[in-house]
Amino acid sequence: MKKSTVSAALAFTMLLSGPAVLLQPVATVMAADASGTTASISTILKNQQSDGGWEKDYSEDSGEWAKSTIDNKATYSEIRRLATEYKKTKDSKYSAAAVKGINFLLNMQYANGGFPQVYQSSGYHKHITYNDNAMINVLVLLDEVANKKGDFSFIDSTLASKSKQAVDKGVDCILKTQVTVNGKLTAWGQQHDSSTLKPAGARIYEVPSLTAQESVNIVKFLKTRASNAKIAAAIKGAEDWFKASQITGIRVEKKSGDVVVINDPNVKTPIWARFYEIGSNKPIFVGRDGIVKYKLSDIEKERRTGYAWYGNWPAK
Structure with a gap:
């Protein structure tokens, strides 16, 4: 290292x-990737949930896995792909969906800086989740948003500032959970x-x-x-x-x-x-x-x- x-x-x-x-993103080992990693951009737009996130498998319609999640690359993958599409097309529907997704991640974060596996969930899904690098991949994305790096150059200063605060809180959580x-x-x-x-x-x-x-x-x-x-x-x-x-x-x-x-x-x-x-x-x-x-x-x-x-x- x-x-x-x-x-x-x-x-x-x-x-x-x-x-x-x-x-x-960090590679995930022995886990099936979420629908958003391979779905078409139009399908991603159709499957964004009202809270701004995405479920892991777009075919789920009930239970915990029908909720927005960061498991198996869900949500942050959609955000990345939407940001890339906006950079390519300059179509505001893609940037708006990406921003909605980023705001979802900010709302998902606990006050202590951690991120659950599934939003507003129960059981182990509500634990702070490092498994399959879920929380770390979210922090990597938010750090890029905070610095308006790469495909996130379109982000406004207010959202960038909120993302920086979220990353700082995440680091504090990492230190406290060691x-x-x-x-x-x-x-x-x-x-x-x-x-x-x-x-x-x-x-x-x-x-x-x-x-x-x-x-x-x-x-x-x-x-x-x-x-x-x-x-x-x-x-x-x-x-x-x-x-x-x-x-x-x-x-x-x-x-x-x-x-x-x-x-x-x-x-x-x-x-x-x-x-x-x-x-x-x-x-x-x-x-x-x-x-x-x-x-x-x-x-x-x-x-x-x-x-x-x-x-x-x-x-x-």
Whole structure:
């Protein structure tokens, strides 16, 4: 990871990639992208909800997933595509829809700076959501809006100022949600309770824990901020935790439709578990029974093969 502060306008490199590639959103791993990433511009306009956001799957018509969300690249992808279309056509219907979407994100943000997965939702959907880089991707977009960068040069000063305030609040939330263990700053959970700010569970196999994957892109985002004592301490604490949590001497392989962990002392290249137990810092694995296990082989095959339990996310 870069140690110098970089321009806020720069996006992040894709996870598990080779040479650095400048992007805008952070890549989402093992998740189906929202409808707005591929829908036509006319379809995007038709599916903007009255609150200004978009649902993940345009075919949903009831329940939580019929609400506006930032899950799986929803809403911020539509905003980006609309801004690009306005820059190309100068048709104000596209800029108006983009502005409405940006205002939705500002309204979605909690007073503490966090963003829920789904707007005005219940259950785990209302948690502050770092999972799949949802909140970080929103902050990246709002930072570009705040600075009128790229396709957002049409944004007026009032909305730019509000977006800057939202980014500042988001950074404050990131700093407050970083988990401290035995007096040391560590990493973040996939989601955090919107009131207590503590790591929270989501789906039954996603228990409160520290996550190596999403914490990487939180750190990358913090490195785009003007440094101060709190930000510098947060970055150092997380990087120290990455180093302490790396795993060597194993290979993770796909074999005969399964995923297996093979002990191999010759493997010196580190990898990381997706989740670590808070306190012990042991890698953990959870199946659909919701019970924490310490070996991948101890959970059912469907979960072993259906989730990214290991990766090299912090390697750079």
